[in-house]
Amino acid sequence: MQKPGDLEISRRDLLIVAGASVAATAVASPAGAQSKAIARASSPPVVSKVSLSVNGATRDLELDTRTTLLDALREHMHLTGTKKGCDHGQCGACTVMVDGQRINSCLTLAVMHEGSSVTTIEGLGTPDNLHPMQAAFVKHDGYQCGYCTPGQICSAVAVLGEIKSGIPSHVSADLTAPLDVTAAEIRERMSGNICRCGAYSNIVEAITEVAGSPA
Amino acid sequence: MKSFTYERATSPVAAAAAVSRNEGAKFIAGGTNLLDLMKLEIEIPTHLIDVNGLAFDKIEPTSDGGLRIGALVRNTALAADERVRRDYGLLSRALLAGASGQLRNKATTAGNLLQRTRCPYFYDTNQPCNKRQPGSGCAAIGGVTRSHAVIGSSEACIATHPSDMAIAMRALDASVETVQPDGKTRKIPMADFHRLPGNTPHIETALASGELITAVTLPKPVGGTHIYRKVRDRASYAFALVSVGAIVQRDGTGRVAVGGVAHKPWRVEAAEAELPRGAKATATRLLAGAQPTHDNQFKLALVERTLAAVLAEAKG
Numbered sequence: 394m395q396k397p398g399d400l401e402i403s404r405r406d407l408l409i410v411a412g413a414s415v416a417a418t419a420v421a422s423p424a425g426a427q428s429k430a431i432a433r434a435s436s437p438p439v440v441s442k443v444s445l446s447v448n449g450a451t452r453d454l455e456l457d458t459r460t461t462l463l464d465a466l467r468e469h470m471h472l473t474g475t476k477k478g479c480d481h482g483q484c485g486a487c488t489v490m491v492d493g494q495r496i497n498s499c500l501t502l503a504v505m506h507e508g509s510s511v512t513t514i515e516g517l518g519t520p521d522n523l524h525p526m527q528a529a530f531v532k533h534d535g536y537q538c539g540y541c542t543p544g545q546i547c548s549a550v551a552v553l554g555e556i557k558s559g560i561p562s563h564v565s566a567d568l569t570a571p572l573d574v575t576a577a578e579i580r581e582r583m584s585g586n587i588c589r590c591g592a593y594s595n596i597v598e599a600i601t602e603v604a605g606s607p608a
Numbered sequence: 609m610k611s612f613t614y615e616r617a618t619s620p621v622a623a624a625a626a627v628s629r630n631e632g633a634k635f636i637a638g639g640t641n642l643l644d645l646m647k648l649e650i651e652i653p654t655h656l657i658d659v660n661g662l663a664f665d666k667i668e669p670t671s672d673g674g675l676r677i678g679a680l681v682r683n684t685a686l687a688a689d690e691r692v693r694r695d696y697g698l699l700s701r702a703l704l705a706g707a708s709g710q711l712r713n714k715a716t717t718a719g720n721l722l723q724r725t726r727c728p729y730f731y732d733t734n735q736p737c738n739k740r741q742p743g744s745g746c747a748a749i750g751g752v753t754r755s756h757a758v759i760g761s762s763e764a765c766i767a768t769h770p771s772d773m774a775i776a777m778r779a780l781d782a783s784v785e786t787v788q789p790d791g792k793t794r795k796i797p798m799a800d801f802h803r804l805p806g807n808t809p810h811i812e813t814a815l816a817s818g819e820l821i822t823a824v825t826l827p828k829p830v831g832g833t834h835i836y837r838k839v840r841d842r843a844s845y846a847f848a849l850v851s852v853g854a855i856v857q858r859d860g861t862g863r864v865a866v867g868g869v870a871h872k873p874w875r876v877e878a879a880e881a882e883l884p885r886g887a888k889a890t891a892t893r894l895l896a897g898a899q900p901t902h903d904n905q906f907k908l909a910l911v912e913r914t915l916a917a918v919l920a921e922a923k924g
Contacts, residue, residue, distance in 0.1 A: 436610055436611045437611060438611050439611050439612065439613050439614065441614055457611070458611065458612060458613065458614040458656070459609045459611060459612070461643070480647065481644050481647065482640055482644060482708075482710070482711060485708065485710060488710055494684075494713040495709060495710050495713060496710050496713050496714045497640070497710045497711065497714070500639060500640045500643050500644060500711075500714065501639055501640075501643070501714065502614075502636075502639065502643065502656075504614055504658075505636070505639065505658055505660060507616075548709070548710065551709070552709065555684075555709065558688075559688065560684060560687070560688040561687065561688065561693065561700065561704060562704055563701075563704045563705050563844065565704075568693040568694075568697050568700055568701070569690075569693055569694060580844075581843075581844050582709050583709075584708055584709075584842075584844035584845040585707075585708025585709055585710045585711065585845055586708075
């Protein structure tokens with residue numbers, strides 16, 4: 394983290410660089426002067442191409458290698474349903490499914506997903522045709538502010554798939570026995586999705602209903 | 609995050625050679641720890657070599673009855689593998705006790721071993737840290753040390769290794785298979801893979817520059833009751849204060865490795881001779897020479913009590 398003093402210096406530097414770039418633009422080749430100014434301000438960006446499928450549509454992108462899958466979705470493809478919470482894999486707001494598995498889209502680079510198939514909340518359902526999990530969240534009031542909800546719903550859909558395919562969890566009593574969809578299983582498996590409003594009990598009810606077993 | 613160039617590895621040896629040639633280069637696989645640290649500019653690679661395309665994603669039987677786990681096998685896939693669940697339950701249990709479902713889907717076997725400490729002073733770039741910036745000092749010593757090491761630490765570093773999986777791998781006598789930039793391969797026993805901090809806490813493993821993990825191998829199953837008990841501040845998705853991984857046989861003999869107490873998975877084979885005599889005798893031997901701080905001396909009692917609970921559970 395920067396100290397306040399450092400911040401002042403970097404702001405002033407930024408203004409000087411920006412000013413030089415504007416002045417140079419007036420008299421010389423704009424492109425050359427600007428790239429020189431940017432190079433002085435920070436390490437130059439490296440751009441790379443990536444092609445991936447998002448909600449069934451092929452997307453060809455040219456991105457700074459630093460771009461996370463989350464930022465590619467939000468800032469470059471304008472799919473803003475996926476949310477940025479902590480940006481460090483701790484809150485789960487950025488959860489999407491890649492090749493059928495839920496991951497934190499903030500902790501993976503877009504360029505690492507050449508050929509991947511990504512499903513975001515926009516690909517699960519639409520306002521006129523909700524995914525059953527979306528409908529259950531509405532019915533059970535599984536949210537308050539709604540910011541974590543797209544991540545919760547993507548995670549919840551994946552959780553039911555994981556239970557169905559027999560992947561055990563920390564609370565599964567027997568590693569080799571068939572799994573039940575219990576509230577304890579849902580809570581453990583959803584622990585990577587934080588809800589600051591505390592709608593957890595309603596979230597568990599919504600997921601339980603979709604799983605088709607009593608709460 | 610600082611900018612970096614990026615390439616996809618085409619072969620293990622070429623990837624190893626590329627990293628050994630370039631001081632700023634790093635491998636990236638799951639990326640769940642590396643990208644977190646890059647955002648904070650704790651890790652500042654200038655070049656990333658993406659190894660995800662290499663064919664290290666299988667779990668195969670070995671000729672001596674064990675299992676060879678590819679370096680890129682994801683934590684979820686490893687925990688859910690039928691052979692692992694049946695014969696190496698300790699490994700499944702340890703994996704499932706760690707991180708979140710999303711992270712386990714992305715994190716790899718090799719990356720799990722290579723994850724960095726969660727010492728808060730390592731994460732705070734305003735603080736000195738010998739691991740982050742060799743020679744700068746250790747802000748944890750004299751700081752808030754509830755989560756830190758109680759044994760095997762040094763005057764340079766009191767960080768712990770955060771992995772649950774590594775505790776199981778140590779108790780199971782796993783070996784880490786690698787390939788070096790010149791194409792040579794070797795097997796490093798888990799006992800020797802992670803290092804104690806000493807005066808060089810920034811050097812965390814036995815890996816040489818550019819050396820790439822290709823697999824982790826498990827010897828043939830040893831039977832017994834497999835238990836991984838993790839004590840933490842939350843019931844899920846938190847690092848261990850203390851964890852105990854054990855394999856207990858019917859006659860009361862067994863193996864035990866402990867997490868959350870040291871810079872590496874903590875196992876003392878000589879202490880295992882005490883297992884039939886119970887938790888107190890075993891823990892006393894296991895933690896002989898411990899140097900806890902005021903904040904973390906509770907971990908000594910917690911190891912003993914957690915081990916007692918594990919042994920009671922093993923008896924059934």
